Amino acid sequence: MEIIIMAYIHKYLKALGREVKRGRPSVTVSAGTKRKLIRLYLDEGLSIREVTARLGIASSSVRRRLKAAGIERRSKAPRPMRKRKVSLHIKGDSSNTILK
DSSP, rough: HHHHHHHHHHHHHHHOOOOOOOOOOOOOOHHHHHHHHHHIIIIIIIHHHHHHHHTTHHHHHHHHHHHHHOOOOOOOOOOOOOOOOOOOOTTTTOOOEOOO
16 A cells, blocks of 8 residues: 555656655765774774674665765675585595595
8 A cells, every 4th residue: 555655646746847766865974983984894904794793783784884985895805715525436446535
């Protein structure tokens, strides 16, 4: 029911020539929040997951606030190489698994 009402209101306002924005409202970041983000994310080098734990907010909120504050996100650190099991099928050899 609520969706139908919102669609009707949207059509009505559009017919009046009013601009209607859909979606999430823009985020404004206060100076204090920006300082916290700079200290935690840039100065201390914490990950987004660690910043969320410190601030007690969702990771999507941290990413949105970083973007709104004009702070570029770091690229993800490369994952370490994992050892894989490789099987060699040699007739008569029971030790056919090695780590590479």
